[in-house]
Amino acid sequence: MSPFLHFPVLLLSWIAPFLVVMMTIVVIHELGHFFAARCFGVAIDRFSIGFGKALVSWRDKSGVEWRIGWAPLGGYVQFAGDENVASVPDQNDLEALRADIVAREGPGAADKYLVFKPLWQRAVVAAAGPFANFVLAAVIFALLVMIVGEPSARVDAVTSGSPAAVAGLRPGDIVESVAGRGVSGFSDLEQIITVRANVPLTMTIKRGGAELTLTATPAAVKVKDILGRDQVVGRLGMENIPSRAPGGWHRAGPVEAIGLGVARTVQMADTTFYYLGRAIRGQMSFDQLGGPLRTAQLSHAIATAGVQAGDTLAERAFGLGYNLVNIIAMISVGVGIFNLLPIPVLDGGHLAFYAYEAVARRPLNAAVQAASYRVGLALLLGLMLFATTNDLRHSSVFHFLGGPFS
Numbered sequence: 001m002s003p004f005l006h007f008p009v010l011l012l013s014w015i016a017p018f019l020v021v022m023m024t025i026v027v028i029h030e031l032g033h034f035f036a037a038r039c040f041g042v043a044i045d046r047f048s049i050g051f052g053k054a055l056v057s058w059r060d061k062s063g064v065e066w067r068i069g070w071a072p073l074g075g076y077v078q079f080a081g082d083e084n085v086a087s088v089p090d091q092n093d094l095e096a097l098r099a100d101i102v103a104r105e106g107p108g109a110a111d112k113y114l115v116f117k118p119l120w121q122r123a124v125v126a127a128a129g130p131f132a133n134f135v136l137a138a139v140i141f142a143l144l145v146m147i148v149g150e151p152s153a154r155v156d157a158v159t160s161g162s163p164a165a166v167a168g169l170r171p172g173d174i175v176e177s178v179a180g181r182g183v184s185g186f187s188d189l190e191q192i193i194t195v196r197a198n199v200p201l202t203m204t205i206k207r208g209g210a211e212l213t214l215t216a217t218p219a220a221v222k223v224k225d226i227l228g229r230d231q232v233v234g235r236l237g238m239e240n241i242p243s244r245a246p247g248g249w250h251r252a253g254p255v256e257a258i259g260l261g262v263a264r265t266v267q268m269a270d271t272t273f274y275y276l277g278r279a280i281r282g283q284m285s286f287d288q289l290g291g292p293l294r295t296a297q298l299s300h301a302i303a304t305a306g307v308q309a310g311d312t313l314a315e316r317a318f319g320l321g322y323n324l325v326n327i328i329a330m331i332s333v334g335v336g337i338f339n340l341l342p343i344p345v346l347d348g349g350h351l352a353f354y355a356y357e358a359v360a361r362r363p364l365n366a367a368v369q370a371a372s373y374r375v376g377l378a379l380l381l382g383l384m385l386f387a388t389t390n391d392l393r394h395s396s397v398f399h400f401l402g403g404p405f406s
Contacts (some may be wrong), residue, residue, distance in 0.1 A: 019072055020324060024132065025332045026075045029339070030134025033077045036125045038397065043080035045111040050075060079114045079360055095365070118352055126350040134265050140329035142252075142261025148322065149251030150185040151242040155205075162237020167216035170207065175208045177204040181267060184260050185250060186240040188267060193218050195275040195284065197234035207274030232284075344369070344376030 050069030057067035101110040110116045153175040178192045179201045197220035218234030278284040342352040
C-alpha cells in the first residue's frame with residue numbers, strides 16, 4: 001500500500017474508533033462530576049477534554065473554561081481551589097483557605113468551594129463520574145434491545161456429550177436464569193458461563209409449558225477471542241441460532257428495555273467482580289485484563305467486524321455503529337468499576353477519605369493524604385504497566401523480539 005494511503009487507513013481503522021470509544025466514555029464520566037457539582041453550586045474553573053495545551057478554549061456565562069487539549073487521551077474537571085496534591089486539605093488548611101477566600105472574595109464566598117460543601121455532597125460529586133458511566137451503559141443496552149433487539153435465550157442446538165447434554169438440556173429449551181441471575185437473551189447466558197468454568201451452575205429453564213431446574217458444569221475450553229488470542233473460558237456446548245422467527249428474536253418495549261438495560265449493566269458489573277475474585281484466588285488467569293492498547297485493538301477489531309458484516313454501504317455503517325456503541329457500553333462499565341476502587345487519585349479514593357472523615361469527624365491529615373496519593377499514583381502506574389505488558393504479551397511485539405514473553 002502506498003504510504004500516502006496508509007495513514008488514512010490507519011486513522012480510520014485504528015485511531016478513530018479508539019478515540020470515539022475512549023473519549024465518549026471519558027467525557028460522560030467527567031460530565032457526571034460536572035453536573036453533580038453544578039447542582040450543588042460548586043465553583044468550577046475548567047472542563048477539559050484531553051490533556052496538555054488547549055487547541056480550542058472558551059468561557060461560558062458562569063466563568064467555566066471549556067477546552068480541548070492537544071492530547072485526546074482523557075479529560076478532567078478542575079474545581080475552584082483544587083490546587084494541592086491531596087485535593088482535600090486538613091482542618092488547619094481548611095481554616096487558612098477559608099480566611100484567604102474571605103479576604104479575596106468576601107464573606108460567604110467560601111461556600112461555593114467543593115471542600116466547604118457538606119460531606120454528603122462531596123461524596124455525591126465523587127461518585128457521580130462512575131455513576132454516569134453505569135448510566136451510559138444502561139442507556140446504550142436499553143436502546144439496542146429496544147431498537148435492534150437481540151437473540152432470545154433459546155437453546156437451538158446441543159453438542160452430543162457436552163456438559164449441556166449431560167445436564168439434560170435439549171433444543172427448544174428457554175433459559176430463564178443461571179446461578180440465580182436472570183437471563184433475557186443468549187448474550188447474558190454466555191457472559192455468565194464464560195467466567196464460571198468448572199463451577200456447577202443451577203439453571204432454570206422453560207420446556208414447553210413446564211419449568212425445570214437443571215445443574216450444569218461448564219467445561220474449561222481454550223478459544224480464540226476477537227483479537228486472535230487464546231483464552232480459557234467456560235462453555236456448556238449449546239448454541240443459539242439467531243432468527244427473526246417467533247421466539248428466536250426479542251425486541252423490548254421502552255419500559256422493558258430500561259429494565260433490561262439496568263439489569264445488563266448490573267450483571268456485567270457482577271460478572272467483572274466475579275472474574276476478578278476468581279483470578280485473585282488463582283482459579284482464572286488475569287489475561288482478560290487490559291489497558292489502552294487492548295482498548296485500541298478491540299475498537300479496531302470490532303469496528304472492522306461491523307463493517308465486514310454488511311454488503312451495502314448502509315449495512316456496513318449500521319454494523320460499525322452498532323458494534324462501537326456496544327463496546328462503549330461494555331468498557332464504560334469497566335471504567336466505572338475501576339474508578340470506584342479505593343485507590344487515592346481515583347474517585348474511590350476520594351470516597352474512602354470521605355468515609356474516614358464521616359467517622360473521625362474531620363478530614364484526614366493533609367500530609368497523610370499527600371503521601372497516600374503518591375502511593376496511589378504509584379499503584380495506578382503499576383496497574384497500567386501490568387495491563388500494558390499483558391496486552392503486549394498477547395500481541396506480536398514480544399513474539400517478534402523473541403523475549404521471555406514469546
